[in-house]
Amino acid sequence: MKAMLDWLDDRTGYRGLLSEALYERIPGGARWRYVWGSTLTFAIGVQFVTGLILWAAYSANAQGAWESVYYIQYEMWGGWLLRGIHHYMAQVTVVLLLLHLMQVVIDGAYRAPREVNFWFGLGLLGLVLALSLTGYLLPWDQKGYWATKVATSIAAITPFVGPEVQKLMIGGPEYGHLTLTRFFALHAGIIPAAIVLLIVGHIYLFRRHGITVKDPDHAPDSMFWPDQIFRDAVAMLAVMATVLILVFATGGAHLGAPANPTEPYAAARPEWYFMFLFQWLKYFPAGWEVVGAMIIPGMIVTVVALIPILGNWKLGHRFNLGLMASLIMGVGLLTFLAYAQDGADEDFLMAKEQAEQEAHRVQELAAAPTGIPPTGALDLLRNDPLTQGPKLFSSNCASCHTYNGHDGLGAPPAEDPSAADLHGFGSREWLDGLFDPERVNTPEYFGATDFRNGEMVRFVQRGIPNAWTDEQRAELEYVIAWLSAEAGLTRQQDLEEAEAARIERGRDAVVNEVVDCTRCHMVYGVGEQEGPELTGWASRDWMLRMLNDPAHPSLYGEDNDRMPAFGADEILTDRDMGLIVDWIREDWYRATDSQE
Amino acid sequence: MSDENPKPDGEPRRNFLAAMGAVIAGGLAGVAPALAGVATLLDPLRRTRDDQAMVMVTKLPVLPADGVPRKFTVSTDRVDGWTTYQNTPVGAVYLRRTEENELRCLNVVCPHAGCFVNLAPGATHFACPCHRSRFALDGSIDDPASPSPRAMDELECEIRNDDEVWVRFQNFQPGQEHKVPIV
Numbered sequence: 057m058k059a060m061l062d063w064l065d066d067r068t069g070y071r072g073l074l075s076e077a078l079y080e081r082i083p084g085g086a087r088w089r090y091v092w093g094s095t096l097t098f099a100i101g102v103q104f105v106t107g108l109i110l111w112a113a114y115s116a117n118a119q120g121a122w123e124s125v126y127y128i129q130y131e132m133w134g135g136w137l138l139r140g141i142h143h144y145m146a147q148v149t150v151v152l153l154l155l156h157l158m159q160v161v162i163d164g165a166y167r168a169p170r171e172v173n174f175w176f177g178l179g180l181l182g183l184v185l186a187l188s189l190t191g192y193l194l195p196w197d198q199k200g201y202w203a204t205k206v207a208t209s210i211a212a213i214t215p216f217v218g219p220e221v222q223k224l225m226i227g228g229p230e231y232g233h234l235t236l237t238r239f240f241a242l243h244a245g246i247i248p249a250a251i252v253l254l255i256v257g258h259i260y261l262f263r264r265h266g267i268t269v270k271d272p273d274h275a276p277d278s279m280f281w282p283d284q285i286f287r288d289a290v291a292m293l294a295v296m297a298t299v300l301i302l303v304f305a306t307g308g309a310h311l312g313a314p315a316n317p318t319e320p321y322a323a324a325r326p327e328w329y330f331m332f333l334f335q336w337l338k339y340f341p342a343g344w345e346v347v348g349a350m351i352i353p354g355m356i357v358t359v360v361a362l363i364p365i366l367g368n369w370k371l372g373h374r375f376n377l378g379l380m381a382s383l384i385m386g387v388g389l390l391t392f393l394a395y396a397q398d399g400a401d402e403d404f405l406m407a408k409e410q411a412e413q414e415a416h417r418v419q420e421l422a423a424a425p426t427g428i429p430p431t432g433a434l435d436l437l438r439n440d441p442l443t444q445g446p447k448l449f450s451s452n453c454a455s456c457h458t459y460n461g462h463d464g465l466g467a468p469p470a471e472d473p474s475a476a477d478l479h480g481f482g483s484r485e486w487l488d489g490l491f492d493p494e495r496v497n498t499p500e501y502f503g504a505t506d507f508r509n510g511e512m513v514r515f516v517q518r519g520i521p522n523a524w525t526d527e528q529r530a531e532l533e534y535v536i537a538w539l540s541a542e543a544g545l546t547r548q549q550d551l552e553e554a555e556a557a558r559i560e561r562g563r564d565a566v567v568n569e570v571v572d573c574t575r576c577h578m579v580y581g582v583g584e585q586e587g588p589e590l591t592g593w594a595s596r597d598w599m600l601r602m603l604n605d606p607a608h609p610s611l612y613g614e615d616n617d618r619m620p621a622f623g624a625d626e627i628l629t630d631r632d633m634g635l636i637v638d639w640i641r642e643d644w645y646r647a648t649d650s651q652e
Numbered sequence: 653m654s655d656e657n658p659k660p661d662g663e664p665r666r667n668f669l670a671a672m673g674a675v676i677a678g679g680l681a682g683v684a685p686a687l688a689g690v691a692t693l694l695d696p697l698r699r700t701r702d703d704q705a706m707v708m709v710t711k712l713p714v715l716p717a718d719g720v721p722r723k724f725t726v727s728t729d730r731v732d733g734w735t736t737y738q739n740t741p742v743g744a745v746y747l748r749r750t751e752e753n754e755l756r757c758l759n760v761v762c763p764h765a766g767c768f769v770n771l772a773p774g775a776t777h778f779a780c781p782c783h784r785s786r787f788a789l790d791g792s793i794d795d796p797a798s799p800s801p802r803a804m805d806e807l808e809c810e811i812r813n814d815d816e817v818w819v820r821f822q823n824f825q826p827g828q829e830h831k832v833p834i835v
Binding site: 098102105106109110112113120123124126127128131132133134135137138141281282283285286288289290292293295296300422426427428429430 | 667670671673674675676677678680681682684685686687688689690691692693694695698731733734735736737738
């Protein structure tokens with residue numbers, strides 16, 4: 057063993073290097089206050105290792121980025137932990153960098169001959185922030201997509217070359233595959249390489265100039281190894297413990313719904329340490345963005361870079377301290393304002409809530425046995441009645457109809473309802489209400505329509521109670537069971553199989569004209585076509601026909617109140633009508649369906 | 653540490669404790685990322701091919717009656733990492749009629765190193781373009797100089813509903829003397 061090591065040392069001189077690295081003399085002894093640089097090196101090292109392993113499972117393209125991150129997060133062994141560590145260590149790195157910078161400024165450690173190392177440090181800060189910015193986009197979720205759009209749009213206001221700069225950043229005129237490949241190349245290749253170079257330079261210069269010691273008589277001198285390394289290692293452990301607490305407390309890094317350029321996303325916000333910039337830009341009116349986004353920040357960065365030079369003046373150090381303090385207070389105030397305003401903004405909170413629901417829903421759909429299609433996970437949401445139904449209902453139906461009293465999305469309807477409430481349409485409960493003399497003429501049913509004084513209302517309120525015989529009235533519950541069965545609702549399937557005889561009896565009562573539905577309605581070829589046809593009433597097909605053209609002779613005919621012909625007049629596509637109908641029929645994928 | 657190196661100042665026992673502490677704390681700090689990373693890297697080991705049910709490949713009349721093999725694409729549902737494909741091409745087979753209603757089916761992949769084996773011009777034999785393995789039309793090794801350790805991989809196939817040709821599509825570990833399915 058010894059002979060082998062001797063051989064290796066002879067060829068490489070590793071012992072000299074090692075002892076130079078380990079036996080650096082620390083005047084005044086090892087101290088806890090010297091740990092920051094080492095914790096940063098550790099944090100960046102963890103980012104390199106976790107990042108490389110994430111790379112082995114990540115796919116940088118518009119139909120694979122979200123999908124592969126989903127796979128890492130929810131399918132792979134330990135993937136959520138790996139991604140969680142990478143996510144939170146990135147944030148901890150930014151905090152550590154700022155602490156390190158503050159310490160350097162407070163201690164005056166930027167003074168000659170350490171100016172260049174101060175600039176290396178600032179460069180590292182800039183590169184780490186660039187890593188955060190590029191990394192934020194890579195999961196290709198709504199949050200990252202829209203927040204990064206803001207950043208690249210700011211680049212577009214660069215004087216003279218803005219549009220070209222933006223095109224180069226995003227790889228073309230629009231966000232897409234090339235935005236991801238370019239951001240990924242920056243995030244995983246170019247910026248890390250630059251960071252390695254700067255860290256090597258930073259540590260070299262640090263060793264060349266030695267530690268900045270305020271009181272060399274604090275304690276007897278000691279060596280880097282093991283005294284200082286022991287403290288550094290404990291600090292690293294504390295950093296990792298912090299990150300793990302964050303990962304476990306939050307359940308890991310968040311993954312929103314897949315990026316959707318066609319869906320507004322009011323909840324778009326940058327990572328918390330960029331929130332001050334986000335807030336800052338609110339104060340610059342149109343035409344002045346370049347001042348807020350570039351000129352003022354550029355001036356501030358320039359002054360910060362001049363700190364070592366300014367420090368040579370008599371009052372320079374005090375000025376630098378004041379500069380740091382005011383920057384920290386300014387950033388703190390802006391960050392506070394940003395969160396305070398968001399917290400009081402109803403629209404933002406609702407958008408955030410909806411984003412949360414969609415994030416959860418798409419995860420449920422991706423985990424379904426049908427999986428993620430080659431067209432990407434966004435299609436899962438686009439074709440999901442539970443996601444699209446409420447939106448389509450709110451913008452197309454809610455000007456007249458309600459859904460359980462609201463507009464589909466949960467907000468109170470903008471106008472008083474003027475047509476039936478469609479929650480549970482087709483179900484037995486819905487029909488029980490229709491045949492309830494107390495309820496049939498309320499806005500829940502016909503009360504706000506042209507039919508409020510019509511035949512059906514009169515029939516329910518007077519015909520059934522007064523004109524029907526007891527025998528006829530005894531048939532009503534069977535008629536309701538049959539009519540509801542015509543809808544063929546998935547969620548009533550088991551009940552209807554069990555009650556086939558009751559349904560049969562209801563149908564016979566109608567078709568054999570024991571009860572007088574057929575006086576106005578057509579049922580299996582029997583009756584008059586005055587009101588809507590009841591064969592297949594409220595079935596998917598019947599509802600689609602109603603949406604397509606309610607004035608069709610088999611439906612409301614000439615008596616149609618105000619309902620538009622959504623299909624015939626090409627207001628909605630077949631796909632959209634299908635989504636509305638399936639949503640009203642509560643026909644959507646449920647995670648429990650597959651577990652049975 | 654060897655003796656040539658300058659010894660740190662201070663009490664040896666104290667230094668030993670600090671060194672131990674540094675190694676332990678530093679080691680602990682790396683445990684979580686190391687475990688998560690290794691677990692993620694090893695994840696492919698628990699992935700297996702889906703059930704290898706039989707799939708319909710073609711109809712019987714498409715196959716020449718004279719026993720000349722024809723190549724067919726096998727399509728089935730497939731989960732590729734995060735993407736689920738419906739009815740997508742997963743491989744290819746050579747089908748050959750041996751009797752009026754009897755078939756033989758060979759996987760096109762060479763058992764030597766996994767290249768795609770061609771049907772030689774004139775349909776006299778199969779020839780692998782990579783390392784020159786040669787197989788007879790029934791899949792057996794035709795030329796003793798062939799580097800392939802075994803005959804071409806035969807797949808289970810049957811005729812259903814009079815004229816549907818169904819195949820149990822599988823791939824096998826290359827380079828081994830016996831057929832071992834890749835699962």
